[in-house]
Amino acid sequence: MAKYFPGIFILLCLVNPFLSAEVPSVTTALGTITGETKRVIFQKKTYDVDRYLGIPYARPPTGELRFKKPQPYGPFVEAYSATKFGLSCLQSFLIPILPAENTSEDCLFLNIYVPRQEPDQPSGHAIMFFIHGGAFLMGSGKIYDGGVLSSVGNVIVVTINYRLGLLGFLDIDNEKSSGNFGLFDQRLALQWVNENIGAFGGDKDRVTIFGESAGSVSVSLQMMFPQNEELFRSGISESGAIMLPGLYQENNIEVAKYHAEIMNCNVEDMDEVFSCLHSATPEIINKAVSDAVASDSMTTIVKLRIVPTIDGEFIKTNPADLFRKAVAEDCEEINFFRTRKLMNGVNGKEGAMLLLSLGPDNLDELEITREQMNTLQIPGALALVYGQRTVPEVVKQLLIAEYTDWKNPDDPKTIREELMRLFGDINFNVPAIEMSRIHSNASDVDSYLYNFVPVLDKHIFPAPNWINMSNHGDELGPVFGYNIDFEALLNISDYTPPEWELKLSERMMAYWTNFAKTGDPNKPVSDAVSSVVWPKYDVTSQSYIKIDREDSVGQYLFARETDFWKNSLSAVFDATEHVQTITSQYGSKDEQTCEKDGTCG
Template sequence: MKVLHRLVCPGAFLLTLGAAAPTQTTGPPAPDPKPAVSAQATGSPVVRLQSGRVRGVDKGAVRTFSGIRYAEPPVGRLRWALPKAVRPWSGVADATKPGAACPQAKMPGVPLTDEDCLYVNVTMPRNSGGKPLPVMVWIHGGGFTSGAGSQYDAQRLATQGNVMVVTVNYRLGVLGYFGHEELTGSGTYGLADQIAALRWTRRNAAALGGDPGNVTVFGQSAGGMSTCGLLTTPASAGLFDKAIVSSGSCLIDWPKGGLFPSSHAHTPYTSLATTKKDGAALARTLKCDKGSARETLDCMRKRPVADFLPHMTTFSDHITYGTPLLPKNPATALRKGSFHRVPVISGGTRDEMRAFIGGAAMGGQKFTAERYPELMRTTFGDKADEVQARYPLSAYDSPAMAWAAVNTDRSWACPTLEADRLFARHTDVYAYEFGDRNAPNVNGIDVPGLPPGAAHASDLPSLFDLNGVNILPTPAQQRLGAQIVDYWTAFARTGDPNGKGSPRWSRFTGQGPVLGLVPDAVRPVDYAADHQCSFWNKLS
């Protein structure tokens, strides 16, 4: 079965499986007027949460509860409001299908204008051994503008690792990160949703068989960057006990032209002033700026969701600091040691930027030998010749490969290594690199001279059955996936990823190798040398 992912912005791949895409529902889980039916009577498990009873699905090896509301629908006056606690319901709510994905520009085959989208999905082994399960809360990627928790089938994590996995929907794009002078929470609604989901998990894990005192938050790309926000906001104190940051380091930043040839210099985190400025510009575009500030906001709240969809990417990388929820830029907070002192796994993929360069090439951008010096000048200015001498075209199979290597090292790999060093000053950190250059081509990159390699998001099939399908093609890759699941779930259980039969993963101390994750070759790698981090440190 062919799997297609469409790259639209940092980590924003869209996954479709045609008829295999998950069924979506709209509106809340409907209260059942009939009396609760026991699991013994129907084979469908029923549990009582703080807000009411829910009926899930017994799938044999796993039980799932999908589309559980964790906050009130953010509609009407609650559009651009901090999430409100869910109201209790009577009867038994249907938790057999995912709730609606949050509004976003494109996800083929899925309705994308339903703001009633604040749902979680829970997967757990059918037989847990009688002990409370470690809980893992997944924050999906998608450039802060796309994706849904239901795309990530966690049955392998749950059964192999004997853990409970919670996948989360959160508000995206304009609806998650818009700012305005009349709003409380400007630029932080998506982050606030994630915090609300963590609070929901603490309150309800025990009812589902999980351990509310042993919660790991983990995320990739925008989910990893969000996890950095969760690590550095005081509002999440006490809500999780461990964190895994994948391809989303707190220190990631992109110079001008470094993400796409037309992109400006930016990071995932934005000042409140910038967010409000971008919000005001959108209000003008939508002709909502004709009265007072209050009238402007009222106009924006009356706009149909469809009006916002063409503008979703404007609010990518807009987690907003200088706000009550996120007082400090997460990069600044990490440098000052101002983060929750929990054990951390941190890493990324060996060839992150091939996904973005490939996406730009498929969109019409040219990466040629003639253009290489121009790209260098745009991005590195008066240091362009120095960078080009370090990354000569003669060392690569194509100009696209060379430019991808430059920006992988500059914007992803070396900032991740520096973040790992900062984490290691205060807590246990386990550093890794996913290096399978034959991993599934999840981004759908098809560019002559640019093999996808271990591109951004290529590690996801090792952890999840994407839209319910295991796409790891070879026995060696399946073994690597099983090894990664072992590491991640052992870490969730104890704070140490090592376990019986696993190659030793040494704690990162700020120097030395990191663990390389390659099929049948899990071993330490000289990450700093491979990505020329000494050069970049001196250049900066």
């Protein structure tokens, strides 16, 4: 448990109201760690929370450790002062959320927020371990201050950094660089928590991992890695399912070559490509990438996109194929996934964020023509979902028909709504429902599903004023009690949300922390929890909670869309392909039953 000692810090407290008269200190197996106490206010209630910031959990992944799995940091030589955030990992070129001077290759730090309250159980506080999003290219744990969530929910909150982009995921398909280092970083941070959180008053047997977008995908991937058996008992997946189409590659060889090419290195020999990337300073890599994007942004962004790969260790099989495989045979990854409790959800209009890819200066005035929809967007969607397979014309026509508002089929403003729906269904809605079906149909533990729909005062990502529900990422403010870095994300400071959003936030923090404590978002019952009982999700009733200004219970969330993509469209595709090629990529008809996975795919 945490210990406190007085000292010269009493003088500091006289001039800084955020510090208490004692300095929090813990003694771990690694040595002593000292932190700071901060006062936070939520809904006119004041709380004190102990913060331990910038704790290194891994050795700096620099020099010979670049493009290697992380190694434990080891013991501290002397008491470690954890009062400042560590530098964030090097960011992508896409959205400059963090200034370059605030980033470094030496970035593997975690932050711990401990409430100054008695834990809900004698074994200690439940732990919520957050993995930030950002397309595996950007983001930082320090953007999400866990102080309010920790205090209001009476849980320990942990946020982390993990390697991003080239330095986090380079896979050239050999032992020199096998990829997915960022995922192994996350796992090492989880191991650190498992071994040390007891000293902070935490219960290592009640760890819930949660994340948003790429962080949510990371949560799903960690839940599919059987070696994580002892590290957590549940996961919360916010707007990012493991079956996101087009996310995974076999390797990053072509991306590696392009990075080397823009740095004027030889790309004919992979040993020389690796040597070039391994020896380049972060400044050289960043400048080369930035210059390339500035000269030809859209084409270059595609060429430079680094994603998790099927490395044969952390990700052994493409998750989409893995779920199909689970229909007909026993699967270790799926079996482990089904032993963890799951809370999964999406926001109302997830596809609105992806409208940014169209590049208009003013999304409010965006219009899409019928020709653009039929000849560019629909084929692009099919390429994302089906990859290199030749798409029959009948499949394309079915997709056009599905994403057409037949009351006004040629209105550019109506078409943009359908395009947003298409983006949302492919990338978020259908993968989320498929994941919940897989989990709940053969699971001995509970599964919960939510749909977060309110239109908030501020969107996390730019969104047009014509969307009538929440955009991608909008739930983050309420989940963290609006204690996130709005200046970094939205370039605004001193933001105060409207009163109804604060009440919404109080309710959501209760749901999230209840789930971490008990595995049930409804318990323990409190004034903050809605009178609506959040039902468990199963493939028969498909019940879920709709989180809005007033919560309600619904059924069959995106069931029609999931059936269209996973059953109707796939059946037509496979039948047409069968006629043309005799065999199907996904095997015989018998392998498409609903025996185990609940998708009838």
